[in-house]
Amino acid sequence: MVAAEYSRSVKLMGNNFTITLVAKDNTLAQKQMDIAVAEIRRIEALFTTYSNESETALINKNAGIKPVLVCKEMYSIIERCAGISNITQGAFDITYGSLDKSLWNFDKTITELPSASVALKMVHLINYKNIILDKKNTSIYLKEKGMRIGFGGIGKGYAAEMAKKLMIENNIKGGIINASGDLTTWGLQANDKPWTIGIADPNLPASAFSYLNISDMAIATSGTYEKYAMINGKKYSHTINPRTGLPVQGIKSVTVISNNAELADAMATPIAVMGIEAGLYMINQLPALHCIIIDDNNKIFTSNKINLS
Amino acid sequence: MKRIFLSALGILSLIQLHAQSASDSSGYKSKKLTLDEVNLVSSYYNQTGNNAAVTGGIGSEKLNDISNIIDVKFIRYDKKNRRHILDAALGIDHYTSASSDLIDLKANSSASHADTRIYPDISYSVENETKGTTIGAGLSASSEFDYKSFGGNITVAKKTNDKNGEFTAKVQVYLDKVSLVLPVELRPVTSGRENNYPTTARNTYAASLSYSQIINQNLQVAFFADFIQQQGYLSLPFHRVYFKDGSVHQENLPNTRSKLPLAVRANYFLGDNIILKAYYRFYTDNWGLTAHTANIEMPVKITPFFSVSPFYRFYTQTAIKYFGKYQTQSATNVYHSSNYDLSAFNSNFLGAGFKFNPLKGVFGLKHFNSLEIRYGHYAKNNQMNANIISLNIKYK
Numbered sequence: 001m002v003a004a005e006y007s008r009s010v011k012l013m014g015n016n017f018t019i020t021l022v023a024k025d026n027t028l029a030q031k032q033m034d035i036a037v038a039e040i041r042r043i044e045a046l047f048t049t050y051s052n053e054s055e056t057a058l059i060n061k062n063a064g065i066k067p068v069l070v071c072k073e074m075y076s077i078i079e080r081c082a083g084i085s086n087i088t089q090g091a092f093d094i095t096y097g098s099l100d101k102s103l104w105n106f107d108k109t110i111t112e113l114p115s116a117s118v119a120l121k122m123v124h125l126i127n128y129k130n131i132i133l134d135k136k137n138t139s140i141y142l143k144e145k146g147m148r149i150g151f152g153g154i155g156k157g158y159a160a161e162m163a164k165k166l167m168i169e170n171n172i173k174g175g176i177i178n179a180s181g182d183l184t185t186w187g188l189q190a191n192d193k194p195w196t197i198g199i200a201d202p203n204l205p206a207s208a209f210s211y212l213n214i215s216d217m218a219i220a221t222s223g224t225y226e227k228y229a230m231i232n233g234k235k236y237s238h239t240i241n242p243r244t245g246l247p248v249q250g251i252k253s254v255t256v257i258s259n260n261a262e263l264a265d266a267m268a269t270p271i272a273v274m275g276i277e278a279g280l281y282m283i284n285q286l287p288a289l290h291c292i293i294i295d296d297n298n299k300i301f302t303s304n305k306i307n308l309s
Numbered sequence: 310m311k312r313i314f315l316s317a318l319g320i321l322s323l324i325q326l327h328a329q330s331a332s333d334s335s336g337y338k339s340k341k342l343t344l345d346e347v348n349l350v351s352s353y354y355n356q357t358g359n360n361a362a363v364t365g366g367i368g369s370e371k372l373n374d375i376s377n378i379i380d381v382k383f384i385r386y387d388k389k390n391r392r393h394i395l396d397a398a399l400g401i402d403h404y405t406s407a408s409s410d411l412i413d414l415k416a417n418s419s420a421s422h423a424d425t426r427i428y429p430d431i432s433y434s435v436e437n438e439t440k441g442t443t444i445g446a447g448l449s450a451s452s453e454f455d456y457k458s459f460g461g462n463i464t465v466a467k468k469t470n471d472k473n474g475e476f477t478a479k480v481q482v483y484l485d486k487v488s489l490v491l492p493v494e495l496r497p498v499t500s501g502r503e504n505n506y507p508t509t510a511r512n513t514y515a516a517s518l519s520y521s522q523i524i525n526q527n528l529q530v531a532f533f534a535d536f537i538q539q540q541g542y543l544s545l546p547f548h549r550v551y552f553k554d555g556s557v558h559q560e561n562l563p564n565t566r567s568k569l570p571l572a573v574r575a576n577y578f579l580g581d582n583i584i585l586k587a588y589y590r591f592y593t594d595n596w597g598l599t600a601h602t603a604n605i606e607m608p609v610k611i612t613p614f615f616s617v618s619p620f621y622r623f624y625t626q627t628a629i630k631y632f633g634k635y636q637t638q639s640a641t642n643v644y645h646s647s648n649y650d651l652s653a654f655n656s657n658f659l660g661a662g663f664k665f666n667p668l669k670g671v672f673g674l675k676h677f678n679s680l681e682i683r684y685g686h687y688a689k690n691n692q693m694n695a696n697i698i699s700l701n702i703k704y705k
Contacts, residue, residue, distance in 0.1 A: 087342055281339035281340070285341070
């Protein structure tokens with residue numbers, strides 16, 4: 001039998017996941033896709049804040065009260081999040097869920113920014129340094145009452161990476177796990193060619209502005225072109241800077257390329273928050289991590305090891 | 310160059326960005342990361358699979374800087390979903406020729422004459438993928454010691470509905486300047502500098518029609534028809550003609566020439582690594598020259614970065630009406646030439662090309678993305694033999 005590509009789209013973690021596998025026959029592909037979907041569902045259950053039973057919900061419920069014992073998997077992902085917060089100077093922060101939207105809420109119709117003091121008040125509970133990690137007991141404690149953590153900025157990348165790992169262990173030689181555009185690939189296509197990935201043009205989201213030939217790589221794009229508001233002639237995105245509480249401006253899209261989907265997913269939005277200069281300076285110090293930034297004037301900036309041709 | 314240009318733009322807009330956002334600073338600085346900070350993130354993500362469990366986290370977690378380069382093929386689409394492609398190329402030829410020395414007998418030296426030709430070329434095209442149409446325009450220039458050429462072209466192409474066939478129409482204009490370097494004994498006696506040669510115009514207008522068709526996955530064919538009209542000074546000023554009476558004259562040919570080449574090409578793909586390329590061309594013009602060319606070439610990809618292509622070409626032509634050998638012509642004919650390129654002959658050309666396109670660029674220079682060396686033995690039935698080596702470096 002000649003290998004072919006089989007795919008399935010499923011709504012998981014609030015996102016549309018498309019799983020594509022290279023397999024010898026449909027039965028095998030369907031069986032493996034069931035396994036991949038089950039893995040993503042398992043991670044969804046770990047991260048969800050809709051259920052009161054999830055470890056994430058328990059951590060939030062006990063904020064300012066007591067440490068919560070968590071599984072090793074949960075502990076190590078929070079530990080990695082703290083590391084990413086550190087290198088991004090807090091632009092990535094899983095306590096972002098503590099944003100107080102009752103004071104001011106971003107939508108397309110707003111006409112003015114909150115004052116600096118109101119903005120700061122909104123984000124006063126956002127601080128990854130107030131997550132207390134206890135390695136010995138694998139427990140997590142949120143120091144301030146009202147603090148909340150969430151995995152919106154890293155969860156789907158982690159899930160895609162875990163599903164990919166399972167598929168490789170199960171001898172699937174090639175595939176793509178695509179979580180609403182943040183995707184990870186391994187192996188080759190059924191025709192033995194490398195996977196090609198297009199990057200959306202921020203002015204024309206339906207078509208790609210460039211193509212990358214990459215296999216065994218993950219790519220994530222954070223675009224501010226979907227949700228933004230014009231305030232005094234300036235374009236502001238829906239992403240709130242956790243340091244100031246004000247919406248981010250100046251960058252249209254950030255694409256991160258990494259060998260790991262979790263890292264790519266986690267890095268895209270923080271780079272937009274940090275700005276071009278600080279963002280690129282950081283990426284250039286990290287091995288196997290690359291990024292392409294498009295600013296509001298359609299200028300393209302890339303990290304050192306990207307070759308635009 | 311492109312790269313430098315890009316970062317120059319980058320710096321500029323960073324300055325602008327700073328000026329703009331001075332009041333509402335994001336609060337993030339370019340911060341030097343410590344090795345620990347980098348390791349905390351990288352050691353997990355750069356591990357391959359279960360190494361860490363096996364080694365207990367020792368040894369394998371060493372940070373290794375993977376310096377692989379990511380290539381992004383840049384294509385711009387506009388709001389109407391049309392594809393824009395800008396291509397620029399720079400060619401450099403350096404040639405030596407023994408006979409060029411004989412233009413100037415006094416300056417004849419033991420080393421062959423050498424010349425360098427530089428030809429930049431820029432083209433821009435817009436492709437509408439839904440309609441299957443492409444419109445493009447290009448400019449080219451070429452300059453060497455005694456010849457300057459400036460060219461422009463406009464192309465219109467349309468694909469058939471099934472996208473397997475494409476019809477292309479192209480109009481080209483070349484406005485050339487030929488320096489009148491006369492044979493030394495025919496130069497007027499002047500007191501001035503000898504390097505200041507007068508120039509004359511040579512204009513070429515060409516209309517080309519072509520149709521290419523994909524027959525199946527392995528076979529592609531294409532048909533070409535050109536009509537070329539040349540006006541101006543079409544002789545080569547330094548060519549000598551010796552008349553029956555032994556007098557020496559400058560070559561003289563008509564000021565217009567109409568050419569009609571018709572050609573067909575077929576490419577057959579034998580698997581992924583071998584291509585069989587066949588080409589035939591018929592040529593006729595109003596000077597009385599008729600020619601046939603048959604060419605066969607077989608590029609074989611040995612590795613993704615190296616390919617070899619053996620080739621063979623047969624060529625035959627009749628002489629132009631104005632041709633005559635040494636001391637066979639007289640002043641009764643207005644036009645006369647002894648240029649053996651315009652005589653009747655046939656030739657065989659056999660050789661091979663070797664093409665390298667290393668991943669990191671030729672000699673590690675990434676913009677020089679391929680290097681091709683072609684060697685061939687050329688034999689003409691009128692006793693001319695040549696070994697030709699050409700070098701082609703592609704800049705991207």
